[in-house]
Amino acid sequence: MSPRPKKIRNCQGRFCGRAFKPTGTPLTELKKIELHRDEMEALRLCDGEGMTQEEAGRCMGVSRGTIQRIITVARKKTATAVTAGHALIFVDEDEASE
Numbered sequence: 001m002s003p004r005p006k007k008i009r010n011c012q013g014r015f016c017g018r019a020f021k022p023t024g025t026p027l028t029e030l031k032k033i034e035l036h037r038d039e040m041e042a043l044r045l046c047d048g049e050g051m052t053q054e055e056a057g058r059c060m061g062v063s064r065g066t067i068q069r070i071i072t073v074a075r076k077k078t079a080t081a082v083t084a085g086h087a088l089i090f091v092d093e094d095e096a097s098e
Contacts, residue, residue, distance in 0.1 A: 021087035030087040037092050039074035046071055 021027055038060070045056035046067070057067040081088045 019087050019089050020081075022085050025085075027087055030085070032087050032089045033077050033081050034091050035074065035077055035088045037090070039070055039077070040090060042067055042070040043074045043078065047075075 019027060019032075021030055041060060042056060045051045045059055046053060051059070053067045053071065054064045056071075057064045060067065062070075078088065080086060
């Protein structure tokens with residue numbers, strides 16, 4: 001039995017680049033943590049724009065529960081990267097499978 005196809009998520013935010021890393025260390029020497037487009041959008045809406053998870057879910061076309069799962073993973077990845085000095089690599093879903 002195949003899993004249900006992933007629902008399309010409306011992501012409108014633009015990335016500020018391809019990666020975010022500590023200064024002074026080349027990207028090749030850092031551990032890389034992938035932050036997917038939907039995770040970045042959930043962070044932008046909930047933490048940047050101050051929306052509730054329900055409002056963010058409506059904007060992205062998914063349920064509040066889905067936003068809660070996405071934002072939990074995104075916050076953990078971001079906190080790990082910032083506190084441990086890792087690089088955040090911004091990827092679209094298409095690029096992640098390559």
